[in-house]
Each structure stands twice: as C-alpha cells, then as structure tokens.
Amino acid sequence: MPSRSRWALIPLISALLLTLLARPAAAADPFTAYLMAHFTGESATGEQIYFATSTDGLHWTDLNGSQPVLMSAVGEKGVRDPSLVRSPAGDKFWLLATDLRIASGKGWDAAQHAGSTKLVIWESADLVTWSAPRLADVAGSIPQAGCAWAPEAIYDPETGDYVVYWATISPANGVDKARIYYSRTKDFRTFTPAQLYIDRPGTQGVIDTQIIEVAGGTGGYRYIRASGDGQISVEGSNRVLGAWTRLGDLSGLGLTGSQVEGPVLHKFNDRNEWGLWVDQYASGRGYLPLTTTNPAALSGYRIRGTGEYALGASRKRHGTILPITQAQLTALTAKWATATTGTTRLQSFNFTDRYVRHADFDARIDASVSPAADARWRIVPGLADKSHVSLESANFPGYYLRHSDFDFTLSPYDGSTAFAADATFKRIPGLADGSAVSFQSYNHPTRYLRHYGYLLRLDEITTATGRADATFRAVS
Incomplete structure (x- = not known):
C-alpha cells in the first residue's frame, strides 16, 4: 500500500500530465514555396490542368515539361479556371475547375448560354496523387442556367464547412447576365442548393470572384475579394456571407475589366505583402502581378515590372496560387520534374x-x-x-x-x-x-x-x- 508521501505526489503528477497534454503540438512545417495551377488557352491541350512552382512567389518553374499534369476525361473533356483548396488541417486538397472546352469548336455563345452547369473536381491528400476527375452539378437547379464558370471555395469557420461559389449566366428577373452563386459543402460531393451570392445593378454582370482570408484583419477586414464586373473590383468584409464594402478597383492603374480578368489573391510566405495577379486576356500575355502591403487599400497596389517576375515557359491563364511546404515542393518536383525523362x-x-x-x-x-x-x-x-x-x-x-x-x-x-x-x-x-x-x-x-x-x-x-x-x- 502506498505511503502518505506517495499519495501526495499523485495530484502533482496528474497536474503535470494535464499540462503536457494541453501543450500545443509541434508547429506544422512552414510554407516556403508556392504552387500555381492554371490553363494556357484554347489549344488542343491548353484547356487542362498545368502546374508551376516558385520559391519566391514571383519567379515560376513549369512542371512536367510545360505539359498538363491532370486531364479531364469527363463532361466536356476540357477544364479552365482551376482553384486549389486546402482543408483547415492541411490533410486534404481539392482542385475545382470549369467544365469547358472551347477548343472543341462549340463557340462562346453556346458556352455561356447552353454550356455545362457542372464543376470538375479532383481531390488529393498530398498534391501529388490525385483522384480521377468527377462532375458536380452545382448550377443545374438555377432556372435556365447557361454555365458554371470559375469555381472557388473558402472554408467558413462560422459553420465548419466550405462555401463554393461560381458564375452562372441566366435570365433572372428579366436580365440575362452573369451573377455569382454559392453552395455549401463539407466533402465536395454533396452540395446545398445554389443561392444568389453577388449581383450588380442593372445589366452589369459579375464573374471571376476570388476571396482570401486576411490574418489579423489587415486594413480592417478579415476577408478581401476581387471580382470582374467591368472593372477588377475589390471588396472587404468580416464574414464570408456577410455584408461586403466596395473598396475600389484597378482602373487607377490602367487595368480595366476589358483588359484583364481572373484575379488571384495570395499572401507571400515570408513577409507582410500580398499579391494580386490578373490575366491579360485581351492582349494574350497571361498573368501580370501586382503587390501591396495592405490589400484593402487600392492606392497601395503596384504593378511589378517585367524584370521583377518570370512566368516560365507556358502562358499562364486564370488559375490559383497555394502556399506549400518544402516537403511538398520536393515531392511535386520529383513527380513532375520533366515530361520526357526516362521515356521512350x-x-x-x-x-x-x-x-x-x-x-x-x-x-x-x-x-x-x-x-x-x-x-x-x-x-x-x-x-x-x-x-x-x-x-x-x-x-x-x-x-x-x-x-x-x-x-x-x-x-x-x-x-x-x-x-x-x-x-x-x-x-x-x-x-x-x-x-x-x-x-x-x-x-x-x-x-x-x-x-x-x-x-x-x-x-x-x-x-x-x-x-x-x-x-x-x-x-x-
């Protein structure tokens, strides 16, 4: 039978164990690099998924010899506007894309008004091995929906699920134009019915919305979003589905919606700076980076000069940028270093x-x-x-x-x-x-x-x- 002194030690040992169990786990590996997913254009294989990596967020190296890394064999057998989504725990990734192949010859009018209402979705645990692509009909319930374009998703901590949002063209309220709709999902397999998310007054449509969470609420907002609505408009909010405040647009920098589209927001890993990339679709030159230390202040955005960034060999159209660890960069490079090594x-x-x-x-x-x-x-x-x-x-x-x-x-x-x-x-x-x-x-x-x-x-x-x-x- 234990002595009184031994009994006295038990509360101390219990307290020590509780302290150890409550101690935070070791920090996750830091983000030291970036992965970009994109498409290249309307060529035979341009409307597929391409990967590029970077260690500084400005200079990019194409993977797989500038050839696609993922191909869609479902739906229209072409994909555009990819978006990478990471789970809060970092143990799962999804890649969402527009189900569209203009290279098939269908034409833009049919693509807008009689196109696919589905998204193409892949999933992965490591960014290297991906599932087969599958279709999710997120816009099929929208009356006379003509398409489902440029899907994105963001985790909503208020509800513990993801808000998936995209552009659909439909003749709602007598006006046939693009609006942003959203659904909720926990697993990217089952989605709630589509609901209207963003509309602009009159006949003005809105496409290509992307939302980023800003840690610490820099600029007074927890979330910043950029959309194409005749301009590249920037808005701020403290809730994903809350009220949004228009902060301005890029017209002061000479960039309007008739020149650029597909805005991509991301934070640089090693400094208090954000990037806003825009696709120069009108001139066919691919992405152009802008940077700022306050994404809520439009006056602070600066266009990077041609000597300050490099896009790699392939043209980069409407895509997504995800911060990654050194281990993930090493695995991606090993998997898709070149397209022809060891081939016949x-x-x-x-x-x-x-x-x-x-x-x-x-x-x-x-x-x-x-x-x-x-x-x-x-x-x-x-x-x-x-x-x-x-x-x-x-x-x-x-x-x-x-x-x-x-x-x-x-x-x-x-x-x-x-x-x-x-x-x-x-x-x-x-x-x-x-x-x-x-x-x-x-x-x-x-x-x-x-x-x-x-x-x-x-x-x-x-x-x-x-x-x-x-x-x-x-x-x-």
Whole structure:
C-alpha cells in the first residue's frame, strides 16, 4: 500500500500530465514555396490542368515539361479556371475547375448560354496523387442556367464547412447576365442548393470572384475579394456571407475589366505583402502581378515590372496560387520534374516516319508529332501483372494506353481490375522482326497492339501485313 508521501505526489503528477497534454503540438512545417495551377488557352491541350512552382512567389518553374499534369476525361473533356483548396488541417486538397472546352469548336455563345452547369473536381491528400476527375452539378437547379464558370471555395469557420461559389449566366428577373452563386459543402460531393451570392445593378454582370482570408484583419477586414464586373473590383468584409464594402478597383492603374480578368489573391510566405495577379486576356500575355502591403487599400497596389517576375515557359491563364511546404515542393518536383525523362518513343516498323502518340485521348501513329511529348511513353510494370508492362503517357502521368472493344484510347487509371487488365501487355520479340518489339494483350492473349489506317487497334494477327503493323521499335 502506498505511503502518505506517495499519495501526495499523485495530484502533482496528474497536474503535470494535464499540462503536457494541453501543450500545443509541434508547429506544422512552414510554407516556403508556392504552387500555381492554371490553363494556357484554347489549344488542343491548353484547356487542362498545368502546374508551376516558385520559391519566391514571383519567379515560376513549369512542371512536367510545360505539359498538363491532370486531364479531364469527363463532361466536356476540357477544364479552365482551376482553384486549389486546402482543408483547415492541411490533410486534404481539392482542385475545382470549369467544365469547358472551347477548343472543341462549340463557340462562346453556346458556352455561356447552353454550356455545362457542372464543376470538375479532383481531390488529393498530398498534391501529388490525385483522384480521377468527377462532375458536380452545382448550377443545374438555377432556372435556365447557361454555365458554371470559375469555381472557388473558402472554408467558413462560422459553420465548419466550405462555401463554393461560381458564375452562372441566366435570365433572372428579366436580365440575362452573369451573377455569382454559392453552395455549401463539407466533402465536395454533396452540395446545398445554389443561392444568389453577388449581383450588380442593372445589366452589369459579375464573374471571376476570388476571396482570401486576411490574418489579423489587415486594413480592417478579415476577408478581401476581387471580382470582374467591368472593372477588377475589390471588396472587404468580416464574414464570408456577410455584408461586403466596395473598396475600389484597378482602373487607377490602367487595368480595366476589358483588359484583364481572373484575379488571384495570395499572401507571400515570408513577409507582410500580398499579391494580386490578373490575366491579360485581351492582349494574350497571361498573368501580370501586382503587390501591396495592405490589400484593402487600392492606392497601395503596384504593378511589378517585367524584370521583377518570370512566368516560365507556358502562358499562364486564370488559375490559383497555394502556399506549400518544402516537403511538398520536393515531392511535386520529383513527380513532375520533366515530361520526357526516362521515356521512350515507339516507332512504327513499316511506317518508320510515324510514332505511337495520343491526340485528344485517341491513340494513333503520326509523323511530325506536335507536341513531341505526345509520342513519349514510360514502359512501366504492368498494372495487372508486374511481370508484364503498361504504357503510361509521359506528359499525362496516370494516363495509360487502354483497349476497349478492341479500340485504343488514352485513359486515366481508375484503379479497377478491368482497367488494369486492358492496359497490360506482354512485351515480346517483334512479330515481323525479332530485334523489335510487339505487345501481346494480357486479357486477350490471341490479340496484339497494331495500327490500322494509322489508328491503334487490338487485333488477331494472321498475315504478314498484320505482323508488320504490330511491330515497333523502342527508340529514344
């Protein structure tokens, strides 16, 4: 039985334990770099997701050799205006984007008035490995909604969920124009019905709203938002869904809504300074940075000179900037350092000027492939059997050559057994030349990858022509 002195120690030990348990956990890794997600324009692959990183928030390095890192194979099979969202705990990320592909030839009128009312959403735990894209029909309940553009989201501590907001064009109250609507969500899968968020008087529309939380309420406001409404207007509020005060616009700097769009706000990691980037869409020059020490005071914004920033090789259109840690920067760089390192081209045996390539998710053999990275592949362990191989796109990591009904497409791996089998091949000596290579189907072993009419197919091979069509040379 403990002595009285030992009993006396128990309250002291308990108090010490409570103190240790109440002590704050070790600080999270500091933000030392930045990740930008963006699209580049209306080219064949321009309306997809591109990544760039920076260590100072002004000078950017393209990832994946200036090629897309994520591709949308859902909805309109194109995405614009991406937005990165971090959970409060920093353990989950979402990427939201407009479901739109102008390069398909649909035209702007159809895009505005008969376009998709859905958002494209990816999610990730580490910014490196992303889910397959999915659609969320956030604007479908808005009467005569014509689109759902430039989605953004911000965590609302008052309600413990996220406010997702976007622009929809619809003829509400007899006026057909763009307004900002919002929904709430906890998981980016289930959304509350859309509600009107921002409207401007008369016929003036409003698009491209972005909100940032300002720690400490610099300038007297906890939240600052920028929108395109004929100008790039800046507003302040102390609540996400509260009353907002107009603080001014960028017209004093010679930047109006007819010249720039897609404002992106962010804070620099190492100093009391904020950036406001605007997309120079009218001149086609991509993003232009402005900086300030008080985002609520329009007189303090300064346009950075051309020698003060660098955007990398690709043109950067309406995107998003997220602060990241050194570990996240290292992982992103390792994943997408270049598009072609360790890759191979597959040269046709009987059409030696042509190479296996992807084009708009189709698979074929072409000469003079542009961009050249479309004809580069990583020959990786088979998804269904590691003793065999799969063909992963060099410039679209996570996308593989896969047959379906004996036709080939470039498709994102969905984790299914069926996909893995369809994308796995036995690499064998070339059917027409043993020094070359042929690819025998894993799940249809009597069939081989071959070209026919320059398109890739999975066929049974019974003739000399078929053997030549099914033979390739792996070249650098």
